[in-house]
Amino acid sequence: xxxxxxxxKAGILLFWAAVWQLAALFVGNSIVFVGPIEVGGALFxxxxxxxxxxxxxxxxxxxxMGFLAAFVCGIGVGSIAYGCRMFREFLEPVxxxxxxxxxASFVILALIWIGSKNLAVFISFLVxxxxxxxxxxxxxxxxxxxxxxxxxxxxxxxxxxxxxxxxPALLPYLASxxxxxxxxAWKSGIAAEVIxxxxxxxxxxxxxxxxxxxxxxxxxxxxxxxxxxxxFEKIFLVLLEKGVRLCIRFA
Amino acid sequence: MHPFRLVTYxxxxxxxxxxxxxxxxxxxxxxxxxxxxGASGAGKTTLFRILLGLEKxxxxxxxxxxxxxxxxxxxxxxxxxxxxxxxxxxxxLVMGKTSDxxxxxxxxxxxxxxxxIARPVNTLSGGMKRRVAIVRxxxxxxxxILMDEPFTGLDEETRRQVIRYVKEKIGDRLLVVATHQExxxxxxxxxxxxxx
Numbered sequence: 189x190x191x192x193x194x195x196x197k198a199g200i201l202l203f204w205a206a207v208w209q210l211a212a213l214f215v216g217n218s219i220v221f222v223g224p225i226e227v228g229g230a231l232f233x234x235x236x237x238x239x240x241x242x243x244x245x246x247x248x249x250x251x252x253m254g255f256l257a258a259f260v261c262g263i264g265v266g267s268i269a270y271g272c273r274m275f276r277e278f279l280e281p282v283x284x285x286x287x288x289x290x291x292a293s294f295v296i297l298a299l300i301w302i303g304s305k306n307l308a309v310f311i312s313f314l315v316x317x318x319x320x321x322x323x324x325x326x327x328x329x330x331x332x333x334x335x336x337x338x339x340x341x342x343x344x345x346x347x348x349x350x351x352x353x354x355x356p357a358l359l360p361y362l363a364s365x366x367x368x369x370x371x372x373a374w375k376s377g378i379a380a381e382v383i384x385x386x387x388x389x390x391x392x393x394x395x396x397x398x399x400x401x402x403x404x405x406x407x408x409x410x411x412x413x414x415x416x417x418x419x420f421e422k423i424f425l426v427l428l429e430k431g432v433r434l435c436i437r438f439a
Numbered sequence: 440m441h442p443f444r445l446v447t448y449x450x451x452x453x454x455x456x457x458x459x460x461x462x463x464x465x466x467x468x469x470x471x472x473x474x475x476x477g478a479s480g481a482g483k484t485t486l487f488r489i490l491l492g493l494e495k496x497x498x499x500x501x502x503x504x505x506x507x508x509x510x511x512x513x514x515x516x517x518x519x520x521x522x523x524x525x526x527x528x529x530x531x532l533v534m535g536k537t538s539d540x541x542x543x544x545x546x547x548x549x550x551x552x553x554x555x556i557a558r559p560v561n562t563l564s565g566g567m568k569r570r571v572a573i574v575r576x577x578x579x580x581x582x583x584i585l586m587d588e589p590f591t592g593l594d595e596e597t598r599r600q601v602i603r604y605v606k607e608k609i610g611d612r613l614l615v616v617a618t619h620q621e622x623x624x625x626x627x628x629x630x631x632x633x634x635x
Contacts, residue, residue, distance in 0.1 A: 334515070340492075341492075342512055342533035343510065344532055345535070352521040352528070352529075
């Protein structure tokens with residue numbers, strides 16, 4: 189069953205790769221459009237070089253740093269906002285602003301404020317923070333009121349409430365929030381790098397590919413972004429689930 | 440535990456302008472079992488919620504005299520268990536620092552099949568969950584327990600077994616059971632009251 193399923197999947201992928209290659213042949217211009225064979229070639233040219241790994245490492249490090257900082261702050265500030273209505277109302281315009289200002293405006297502002305070196309950290313933080321903030325509040329609000337009453341009647345301590353009522357309610361919201369936020373962090377982080385062009389980053393390479401009209405490299409780097417961000421997402425979500433379960437077991 | 444009395448003074452409660460009960464004066468003494476009867480919607484659950492400190496009365500007060508060391512606990516009308524946790528963990532949760540894993544497991548196994556004690560609650564049947572809620576209320580440190588229709592969903596044999604267990608474990612604490620069944624009053628050997 190599983191084999192048939194993966195076989196069918198591989199077939200579908202192959203079909204689209206073929207369509208892609210045919211389209212490239214039809215266009216016949218490697219500046220406008222390139223096929224999978226050329227992209228593969230460009231990728232294999234990049235992979236053995238030091239600067240490829242340096243760029244991937246640098247972008248990955250900065251984007252995940254911004255993401256993790258926003259993850260911690262989003263949950264922390266969200267928890268406070270859940271507990272204190274005043275604080276929440278006070279923060280509301282800020283969070284709303286963070287959600288609605290276009291990433292490009294932030295990027296330009298950030299370039300003026302902090303320069304291009306830590307641009308991706310800042311931008312991924314700004315994009316991720318409101319998502320986790322909102323999801324933390326929603327998760328805490330989804331706690332079963334009747335269970336909270338039970339905890340009150342039985343004088344259950346803070347740790348017990350956290351373990352048995354808060355975390356189980358929070359986990360699904362955090363997981364779905366992270367799934368969205370991770371994708372957003374990567375897309376906006378890379379976009380910021382393309383605008384700010386900090387050295388040794390994926391964004392810089394994309395920008396260079398544009399300058400040199402090297403469409404094959406542009407496609408290759410795009411592929412790299414997709415793969416790296418997918419890996420990061422998978423690993424992070426597994427760690428999150430495991431971490432929370434561990435907290436629930438032993439807190 | 441020192442004996443105490445739970446006394447209500449002119450307790451009144453209304454919902455949406457409709458008076459549930461007013462001028463309720465009750466005296467319940469520890470070491471006794473009281474069976475509270477009244478029609479559905481008469482306000483038994485509301486009275487319990489007020490005594491547990493979850494709601495405020497419109498008028499009147501109540502007090503425990505003299506104030507005991509520990510508080511009142513409850514079996515709620517719903518089970519109110521943490522569904523992803525085992526019965527053992529659910530009971531340990533309310534035991535505070537006094538918890539003794541072995542003892543809790545033993546007590547649970549008196550009313551539940553042994554294999555069910557470490558399974559998540561959401562895999563248990565309704566009757567089993569009910570028994571977990573009852574064991575939880577009895578093992579948690581308390582001076583008295585308010586049980587809101589605790590034996591619903593239990594078959595006759597299990598109910599007898601549970602009632603025997605409750606009578607054994609309640610000791611010199613106060614027990615108030617809201618019920619619809621005259622039979623349960625008899626089996627509990629409780630004092631029947633119809634305050635509403």
